[in-house]
Amino acid sequence: MIIKPITGGMYDSISYLVGAGKKAVLIDAGVRSEKVFAAAREADLTIEKVILTHGHIDHIIELNDIIKGTNAMVYIHTDDENALKDARFNLSAFAGRAFSYQGKYEVLRDGGRIQLEDLELRIIHTPGHTAGSICIEVNNTLFSGDTLFRFGYGRVDFPNGSFEDIYRSIVNKLFALPDGMVVYPGHGNSTTIELEKRANPIKSAAQW
DSSP, X not given: OEEEEEOOOGGGOOEEEEEETTEEEEEOOOSOHHHHHHHHHHTTOXXXXXXXXXXXXXXXXXXXXXXXXXXXEEEEEGGGGGGGTOTTTTSGGGTTSOOOOOSOEXXXXXXXXXXXXXXXXXXXXXXXXXXXXXXXXXXXXXXXXXXXXXXXXXXXXXXXXXHHXXXXXXXXXXXXXXXXXXXXXSSXXXXXXXXXXHHOTHHHHOOO
């Protein structure tokens, strides 16, 4: 498995190329398409699928250009599906650049599987940052989008955000994963499940 972070996206978001053989999944589409294509060429990978961890603009803004250049299938959780068409739902209406996705896509649900050559990517529904936020587990690695950060967690003050939901997603689902699992978030540095169980402020932030 090849993992290639692509940094410098909108609001410092990170996209990830996950490769097997000559094929790749792109996780999130907030980085300029030219940079994504250059990273794929450098790694000798062809992007066949794009998985969106959630529907906020900084993770989908380059989607139309990336799909024009790859014809890849796009995947998003069913609870964030509206973000592909609704500029208010994806927050682009408030960012000065209304965005709507024009291409094909499929919806995801908790426990779904996406196959890439010999890799199986498992979908974990982790609502809280948005209703349809997901994490993606593959080969003892977790791509956590804006659910779990190194020593932090995603904002819950946007529409469809919920602290109660993100608490349950992190504490009940993600902290139940193996301690040694490496976590690659949608912003910032990588971490591990073990480190976040010890040092993440999510538990101390609970008010009940």
